[in-house]
Amino acid sequence: MIYKQTDTASESVLWCPRGGKSMSRQVVSSGIPSLDKIIDGGFNEGDTILVAGQPGAGKSTLGVQFLYKGAVQHNQNGVYATFVESGSKLKRDMLRFDWDLEGLEKEKKVSILDMVQTVSERGVYLNLDVMMNAVKELGAKRLVIDSLSALTTYIHTKSESRSFMSVINKFLENSKCTTLFILEVPWGQKEIGMGFEEFMADGLVVLESSLERFMVRRRLYIPKMRGVDHGLDCYDFYIGRDGIDVSPVSST
Numbered sequence: 001m002i003y004k005q006t007d008t009a010s011e012s013v014l015w016c017p018r019g020g021k022s023m024s025r026q027v028v029s030s031g032i033p034s035l036d037k038i039i040d041g042g043f044n045e046g047d048t049i050l051v052a053g054q055p056g057a058g059k060s061t062l063g064v065q066f067l068y069k070g071a072v073q074h075n076q077n078g079v080y081a082t083f084v085e086s087g088s089k090l091k092r093d094m095l096r097f098d099w100d101l102e103g104l105e106k107e108k109k110v111s112i113l114d115m116v117q118t119v120s121e122r123g124v125y126l127n128l129d130v131m132m133n134a135v136k137e138l139g140a141k142r143l144v145i146d147s148l149s150a151l152t153t154y155i156h157t158k159s160e161s162r163s164f165m166s167v168i169n170k171f172l173e174n175s176k177c178t179t180l181f182i183l184e185v186p187w188g189q190k191e192i193g194m195g196f197e198e199f200m201a202d203g204l205v206v207l208e209s210s211l212e213r214f215m216v217r218r219r220l221y222i223p224k225m226r227g228v229d230h231g232l233d234c235y236d237f238y239i240g241r242d243g244i245d246v247s248p249v250s251s252t
């Protein structure tokens with residue numbers, strides 16, 4: 001399948017020569033060209049994507065890269081809600097990649113919501129309101145929630161979680177805001193989240209790291225991406241000076 005992406009998602013067109021018919025799809029670049037190739041050009045506009053992984057797997061880096069490149073290369077504003085590390089620490093750490101989030105905040109292209117203190121004080125729905133208002137105010141087309149695990153700590157039942165996810169999904173779909181929900185997977189745990197998020201989200205990207213020959217090896221795979229002809233292999237990926245880069249060759 002051949003895809004073409006211009007400046008904004010709304011101008012993106014995709015051709016499907018295989019079936020002889022052309023088909024268009026609004027794609028939103030992940031901010032990682034090598035990942036875009038695996039997911040047929042990018043995420044579907046307005047979709048909700050889970051990014052799951054263990055500590056240090058590269059989830060926040062992927063989230064910030066998505067937001068930063070979206071603002072700088074595709075002129076799409078973005079909101080990053082951080083519930084795990086403080087906003088100032090996140091901004092400091094991302095400067096290692098030359099991603100100046102503070103500069104983008106001043107230009108009103110990005111908003112970093114530091115929710116670390118308020119996650120327990122406000123209820124889940126008040127936190128949700130703060131994020132939704134920020135999306136509306138900025139006209140954001142990209143949102144990262146880091147992490148869904150921290151945001152929903154104070155939700156205790158699956159039915160509460162389900163209705164919470166339905167509310168948020170509806171809003172995001174209507175706003176055409178493509179969203180990455182980061183999910184923290186503790187070491188040794190096989191399940192991802194509470195076991196239903198994978199069904200509710202449109203896509204799932206899993207980041208893994210393992211120790212091999214005294215070195216940490218990072219791998220990525222995509223078990224699910226609704227409406228996308230995506231790669232099903234396991235790919236090596238690297239975190240370097242320019243952020244995340246995925247190897248085009250399947251991992252062995």
Ligand SMILES: Nc1ncnc2c1ncn2[C@@H]1O[C@H](COP(=O)(O)OP(=O)(O)O)[C@@H](O)[C@H]1O
Nearest residue numbers: 054055056057058059060061062096239240241
């Ligand atoms: N500038 C950099 N160059 C290469 N690797 C880096 C750089 N900055 C961070 N890393 C790697 O990325 C990891 C952290 O990624 P992060 O996105 O914060 O993980 P997570 O959010 O999944 O916990 C670090 O543990 C480190 O191994």
Ligand SMILES: [Mg+2]
Nearest residue numbers: 059060061084
């Ligand atoms: Mg993180």
